[in-house]
Amino acid sequence: MSEKKSFKNALNDCLNEAVAKDDSIVLVSADSGPNSGFKEFITDHPEKYFECGIAETAAESLCSGLATTGLTPIFCAPSPFSVGRAYEFFRIDLGYMRQNVKIIGRNCGFSYNDLGPTHYGLDDIALVNEIPEVMILAPQDADEMEHCFKAMLEHKGPVYMRVHNNSLVVPEEKREFDINKAVIYEEGEDIAIISTGNETEFVWKALDEIKAAGVKPTVIGIHTLSPIDKDAIRLAAKTGKVVTVEEHFANGGLGSIVANVLAEECPAKLRKIAVPNIYCTSGPYDELSHLYGLDPEGIAKTVIEFAKE
Amino acid sequence: MDKNEIKQLKITAYEMRKKVIRMCDAHQAGHLGGAFSCIDMVAALYFHTMNVNPQDPKMEDRDRFILSAGHKCLAQYSALCQKGFFPEELLDTYGCLNCKMPGHPDMKKLPGIEANTGALGHGMSIACGMALGLRLQGKKSRVFTILGDGELAEGTNWEGAAIAAHYHLDNLLAVVDNNGLQIGGDVTKLMNYSPIDEHFKGFGWAVKTIDGHNMEEIVDALDSMPFEKGKPSLIVMKTVKGKGVSFAENVAKYHFWVPGPGELEQAYKENEEELEAIRNE
Numbered sequence: 187m188s189e190k191k192s193f194k195n196a197l198n199d200c201l202n203e204a205v206a207k208d209d210s211i212v213l214v215s216a217d218s219g220p221n222s223g224f225k226e227f228i229t230d231h232p233e234k235y236f237e238c239g240i241a242e243t244a245a246e247s248l249c250s251g252l253a254t255t256g257l258t259p260i261f262c263a264p265s266p267f268s269v270g271r272a273y274e275f276f277r278i279d280l281g282y283m284r285q286n287v288k289i290i291g292r293n294c295g296f297s298y299n300d301l302g303p304t305h306y307g308l309d310d311i312a313l314v315n316e317i318p319e320v321m322i323l324a325p326q327d328a329d330e331m332e333h334c335f336k337a338m339l340e341h342k343g344p345v346y347m348r349v350h351n352n353s354l355v356v357p358e359e360k361r362e363f364d365i366n367k368a369v370i371y372e373e374g375e376d377i378a379i380i381s382t383g384n385e386t387e388f389v390w391k392a393l394d395e396i397k398a399a400g401v402k403p404t405v406i407g408i409h410t411l412s413p414i415d416k417d418a419i420r421l422a423a424k425t426g427k428v429v430t431v432e433e434h435f436a437n438g439g440l441g442s443i444v445a446n447v448l449a450e451e452c453p454a455k456l457r458k459i460a461v462p463n464i465y466c467t468s469g470p471y472d473e474l475s476h477l478y479g480l481d482p483e484g485i486a487k488t489v490i491e492f493a494k495e
Numbered sequence: 496m497d498k499n500e501i502k503q504l505k506i507t508a509y510e511m512r513k514k515v516i517r518m519c520d521a522h523q524a525g526h527l528g529g530a531f532s533c534i535d536m537v538a539a540l541y542f543h544t545m546n547v548n549p550q551d552p553k554m555e556d557r558d559r560f561i562l563s564a565g566h567k568c569l570a571q572y573s574a575l576c577q578k579g580f581f582p583e584e585l586l587d588t589y590g591c592l593n594c595k596m597p598g599h600p601d602m603k604k605l606p607g608i609e610a611n612t613g614a615l616g617h618g619m620s621i622a623c624g625m626a627l628g629l630r631l632q633g634k635k636s637r638v639f640t641i642l643g644d645g646e647l648a649e650g651t652n653w654e655g656a657a658i659a660a661h662y663h664l665d666n667l668l669a670v671v672d673n674n675g676l677q678i679g680g681d682v683t684k685l686m687n688y689s690p691i692d693e694h695f696k697g698f699g700w701a702v703k704t705i706d707g708h709n710m711e712e713i714v715d716a717l718d719s720m721p722f723e724k725g726k727p728s729l730i731v732m733k734t735v736k737g738k739g740v741s742f743a744e745n746v747a748k749y750h751f752w753v754p755g756p757g758e759l760e761q762a763y764k765e766n767e768e769e770l771e772a773i774r775n776e
Contacts, residue, residue: 212631236627236662244620244654251624254559254609255632259624274614275651279621282611283602 190353194223200335222262250279265291265307295433297351312438324383350384368418374402378422381431391482423452436460508538514573522590527752532674532734549579552606563618564643616649645677660699665721707732
């Protein structure tokens with residue numbers, strides 16, 4: 187699994203493939219189009235590219251208006267701005283109006299590791315998940331990006347897809363994909379690891395160490411956070427211990443979504459590997475990831491210790 | 496403009512006012528002040544200017560109306576009812592549980608509503624998106640929106656104003672209902688966004704200022720859209736908050752009316768008298 191694809195190239199390829207089949211797609215930008223990897227679309231379809239300047243709020247209202255005329259707007263911007271800054275406009279103009287608009291929150295988590303909390307997207311899952319009827323996606327590899335992009339467009343209604351800056355692994359083998367089903371990578375009896383988005387790659391990297399310590403985990407990847415696949419969480423709960431892994435605050439993200447299902451339906455012990463609810467610091471990405479235990483070493487340590495408690 | 500049509504529009508506007516009073520009567524409350532300042536314009540839009548069809552509310556080539564200042568929705572509800580989008584009996588359900596006419600418009604509940612407004616500062620950019628989308632698809636439909644003057648303090652209006660001018664949206668007409676009062680009092684004392692006309696001109700809009708209760712001026716302005724080819728059009732409409740009910744006129748507290756003793760009766764009586772006066776003109 188060594189081959190990688192940048193998220194920009196992945197988005198570009200997905201959009202070009204989609205546009206060839208769907209005449210309704212238009213692209214909205216808040217000075218964020220080229221940096222989202224959409225240079226080809228902007229060049230090839232200038233009449234369908236609407237630049238708003240640095241104005242994410244107006245951009246999302248504009249998307250809503252465009253969608254009412256039958257078009258399918260895609261708006262991609264850094265997640266703190268496409269979600270946090272424009273939140274009321276997302277909630278009302280896209281959510282409450284149930285518009286067929288696709289919001290891509292790129293550079294989520296602490297992708298912008300050296301830019302600090304103004305540019306971190308650590309609350310986007312929590313915020314969007316409070317808006318009724320919005321599908322939330324977080325692809326875990328390059329193939330899933332393609333599947334999620336297609337599913338995002340096939341779904342008639344608002345969709346939020348969070349995308350990390352890290353390059354995406356290109357899997358050596360194609361897997362079957364169901365937008366409503368989590369990916370069960372492995373089944374074990376000692377503990378379950380549930381991850382989402384970019385963190386799933388780090389879980390894979392942690393597995394050798396975890397297994398070498400004699401721990402047999404169930405390994406589950408979540409590309410669709412809403413609606414959540416409860417069956418996958420029920421499967422995880424059978425081990426009695428569940429670890430969630432996400433580059434998001436511990437409150438309101440994958441860990442909280444899993445916790446709700448466990449508490450209501452299938453009690454199991456839960457440990458969240460996530461970013462604490464602080465204004466977390468900046469620095470080299472690998473060091474930040476290590477600081478919060480989100481790197482393969484940190485994941486392995488937490489899983490092994492928890493499994494042996 | 497035919498004098499009889501002007502007279503009929505004035506009658507329609509006062510019949511709509513009566514429906515607003517009826518809804519406030521049913522619920523014993525409602526946003527009266529702003530509804531009555533913009534209602535003459537709303538009447539002209541629905542009964543003179545816009546191509547809408549109550550038998551086919553989603554008609555493809557319809558014109559769009561977005562009430563950005565969504566709390567003025569009693570004016571729009573009364574217009575939709577008067578136009579035949581829904582039966583009059585529905586007016587008496589205003590404020591009831593699950594009613595089709597909430598305190599702010601909901602496009603999924605009532606035919607003829609194009610956007611869920613109420614949170615201020617949304618309508619302008621939604622209207623821009625509609626105008627862009629319609630133009631991209633070669634439609635001749637036009638987009639109309641009404642903003643409150645107090646609403647202009649929401650910065651997103653100015654993002655939308657820039658977008659409309661940048662994209663030369665001459666299929667868009669915005670109206671600022673300049674009644675001078677918001678819930679907290681005098682708009683200019685709370686936050687002064689005047690001169691409204693000059694600000695919009697600065698963004699690249701073509702602007703007209705009219706008396707928002709003079710039906711001839713309203714119709715003339717609407718008929719001249721676009722005011723300039725390649726520019727969005729703005730009407731700054733000088734109005735009286737609560738226009739049509741003497742005790743509510745220019746009084747900020749009637750922004751939201753909870754009828755006091757005798758007020759409903761007086762409102763109905765004054766409405767009938769004004770209707771009679773217009774009919775006898």
